Amino acid sequence: MTRARWMFAMVAALFVSVSCSDQPTNPGSGPGTLAVRLTTPHGDDGAMTFQVNGPSIESASVNGLLQLFTLRVNDSTLVGAVIGTLANGAIITLHVPDGSVAAAYTATLREVADREDALRASLAGYALTVTR
Amino acid sequence: MRIAILAVLVLVGATPLRAQTPRPGSWQDAVRRLRDAHVGHAIRSVRVAASPAAIIAESEPNDSIRTADSIALGDQAVGVLNPARDVDVWFVDLTEGQLFSVDVDAQVLGSPLDAQLVLFAPDGRTVLAFNDDFDGFDSRISFRVPASGRYFVLISSFGQNGGSPQARYALNFGTVTCTAVGTEHEPNDSPGTATRVTIGDSGTGEICPVVERPAGDVDYWAITAQAGTTLDLAIDAASFGFVGDPILALYAPDGTTRLAFNNDFIGSDSRLQFSITTTGTYYATVANVLGFGDPFRYTLLVRTIVPGPGDPITVRAENLGIPLGLAVGSTGDVFVSDVSGNRILRVSIAGAVTTFAAGIPSPVSVAFDASGQLLVTSLAGGVYRVTPQGQATRFITDGIFPFWIAVAPDGRIWITDLGNRSLRRYSATGQFETSFDAIGIGQSGPGPLAIGPSGEPYVSNGTEIWRLRNGRFERLLTDGSLIWAFAFDVAGNIYAPSPVAGTLKLFDSTGAVLADPFAVGPDAPQAVAFGRDGTGATLVRVFAIDPQVGRLFEVNPAAVRQRGLPGYVTPPFSLDVAAAGLLGAGGLSAADVQYLDALGNHNGRYDVGDFRAYLRVLQGSNR
Numbered sequence: 001m002t003r004a005r006w007m008f009a010m011v012a013a014l015f016v017s018v019s020c021s022d023q024p025t026n027p028g029s030g031p032g033t034l035a036v037r038l039t040t041p042h043g044d045d046g047a048m049t050f051q052v053n054g055p056s057i058e059s060a061s062v063n064g065l066l067q068l069f070t071l072r073v074n075d076s077t078l079v080g081a082v083i084g085t086l087a088n089g090a091i092i093t094l095h096v097p098d099g100s101v102a103a104a105y106t107a108t109l110r111e112v113a114d115r116e117d118a119l120r121a122s123l124a125g126y127a128l129t130v131t132r
Numbered sequence: 133m134r135i136a137i138l139a140v141l142v143l144v145g146a147t148p149l150r151a152q153t154p155r156p157g158s159w160q161d162a163v164r165r166l167r168d169a170h171v172g173h174a175i176r177s178v179r180v181a182a183s184p185a186a187i188i189a190e191s192e193p194n195d196s197i198r199t200a201d202s203i204a205l206g207d208q209a210v211g212v213l214n215p216a217r218d219v220d221v222w223f224v225d226l227t228e229g230q231l232f233s234v235d236v237d238a239q240v241l242g243s244p245l246d247a248q249l250v251l252f253a254p255d256g257r258t259v260l261a262f263n264d265d266f267d268g269f270d271s272r273i274s275f276r277v278p279a280s281g282r283y284f285v286l287i288s289s290f291g292q293n294g295g296s297p298q299a300r301y302a303l304n305f306g307t308v309t310c311t312a313v314g315t316e317h318e319p320n321d322s323p324g325t326a327t328r329v330t331i332g333d334s335g336t337g338e339i340c341p342v343v344e345r346p347a348g349d350v351d352y353w354a355i356t357a358q359a360g361t362t363l364d365l366a367i368d369a370a371s372f373g374f375v376g377d378p379i380l381a382l383y384a385p386d387g388t389t390r391l392a393f394n395n396d397f398i399g400s401d402s403r404l405q406f407s408i409t410t411t412g413t414y415y416a417t418v419a420n421v422l423g424f425g426d427p428f429r430y431t432l433l434v435r436t437i438v439p440g441p442g443d444p445i446t447v448r449a450e451n452l453g454i455p456l457g458l459a460v461g462s463t464g465d466v467f468v469s470d471v472s473g474n475r476i477l478r479v480s481i482a483g484a485v486t487t488f489a490a491g492i493p494s495p496v497s498v499a500f501d502a503s504g505q506l507l508v509t510s511l512a513g514g515v516y517r518v519t520p521q522g523q524a525t526r527f528i529t530d531g532i533f534p535f536w537i538a539v540a541p542d543g544r545i546w547i548t549d550l551g552n553r554s555l556r557r558y559s560a561t562g563q564f565e566t567s568f569d570a571i572g573i574g575q576s577g578p579g580p581l582a583i584g585p586s587g588e589p590y591v592s593n594g595t596e597i598w599r600l601r602n603g604r605f606e607r608l609l610t611d612g613s614l615i616w617a618f619a620f621d622v623a624g625n626i627y628a629p630s631p632v633a634g635t636l637k638l639f640d641s642t643g644a645v646l647a648d649p650f651a652v653g654p655d656a657p658q659a660v661a662f663g664r665d666g667t668g669a670t671l672v673r674v675f676a677i678d679p680q681v682g683r684l685f686e687v688n689p690a691a692v693r694q695r696g697l698p699g700y701v702t703p704p705f706s707l708d709v710a711a712a713g714l715l716g717a718g719g720l721s722a723a724d725v726q727y728l729d730a731l732g733n734h735n736g737r738y739d740v741g742d743f744r745a746y747l748r749v750l751q752g753s754n755r
Contacts, residue, residue: 047744049714067747069711079715083744113741117732 032099041125046115054105184208323387326352376428392655442651442687462668502543609643617659629657662696
């Protein structure tokens, strides 16, 4: 990839990488789980890296068909990679001390690769959202 | 079907019948010769009486066992093969232990007949010996009689169509007698009775079977050689005009340790070179590769040559059977395939030899895949994969006749398939991806292959090395002798074994010769690989195997220019380290990152696509 194309990809990623959250659907505090949901324009995603920020993140998990690798940057930042057949919907489960504050958490998509290992040049149309 | 037949022949050993012999110059033929070279040798020359006791004319019809004409030892049979397709059969009563000889005179008498002979056992069906050409077009069979009885000799024209009223022949029936020929002093069949020959001189003799030596004739020559020199021994039998197939070996001063061996350097004549590290008297032996057969004369030329920069070599392991394939693992151990022992041997850094895997039929080429498992091609067909614990299972089964194998930095597996002369590519997990027709590269290609610095496969077609670039084969270099399993250093220099020449050669990345010979110490090196340390990193050390003497050698490391290409061995880091590196925690070297990118999507950096590929390789799963 040329430098220009690379810069374009990065700028595009900044514009389209989505950091958003939904309002909690259930009031009340205490340990709980939040779902990180993927929106993708493609049907052949095979891997992604992401970053989650929030007040406190205890751990993260995925369903048995996916593989998750995480690195805790600090108490409020977690980065990770998910490998497997990715599709629209909940991908990651976050375990947090207070499940009522989903709005305080943001998830950012860093990279996506297809099932032939090729890196997506653009993340346009992708989104990660954190919900209860 | 033809390939299957060839494969069977390779496995069972060639028969004396020409029609069943693999095509001369083919890789199968080369392997067959290697196998046969260890199956017994030695013989001595046959003479028949100059004046026959009686001349017996044929009595037609005599074209079958039942109607065969009678003849006695010492007699001469005469006849004509007429009309076309005519054959004549003669029977003779022989005694156990006799060295029977039957010799055609036809061409020598001016006859147009190109004769061929077949010797049948007393049952009239079992073929004991066959010969087409010995003295020009005239045939001869020499044969040790295994049991007393009535034997049958059939004479026909080559191709069965040469019969005519002019196709006269004389058949001389007799027994072998050997007379002193040349400068040898019979009996010279042991180190203690060896005939001395000095460097720069030559010796002449005859390989001739005698009754007293049922194992056959072998001539010993004693040569005093100085440390630091390289002996060059050459046999010339062809110039005497007889079809003999001499084999040549060199033994240490103890008279029993075989140091080097050669068969068929030029045509059927043999030649070898060997670096002398200790001054002493060494023994050269000359024998007949076929065991008992027709006698032939020869000249043994004894010279010294200038060694290459890779000399002297050092023996790192021996008693390896007939090793044809060579690979170095990520812990520095060397793995060799023993085609005769159906096993893979592991040679530790300290030189200890153990059996790593057994039960792989006639293993040839070996290479480590990206998950650290050893891939092995088998002459029985298919590719086996061996776990680090030595458990072998069939891995790739869809090729016709996979022969050589290599693994690219991206983990992909490349195989030369002799069945359809193609180069086949598989994913790291063994899924077929594509194949490239390699018939166009000519000669016997595709043959041994290696992966170059750019990750592209390079393949030998015999005396040339070609590379596959953008789906097309490009010739890189042309040499004068056969090139077997070569290896690259990080600069792209090619270390190429030439078993026929008995040397290692060194070419640069453009194919230009840097050193020829690079080393002459190995007798007939078949495969080359770079050493690795305990972490899997390649070293500035080059190993070679020599199936003729069953040894693993190392060339002089001072002459090796660069470390080997890291290629196909998985870097020594775990999946967790790879994941941490992906997520920003560091821990990966620049080489690791380069490797991971090569394994994945080749975009110049390490990303989640590369990590996905690495995960798949380590877990051995399919996409």
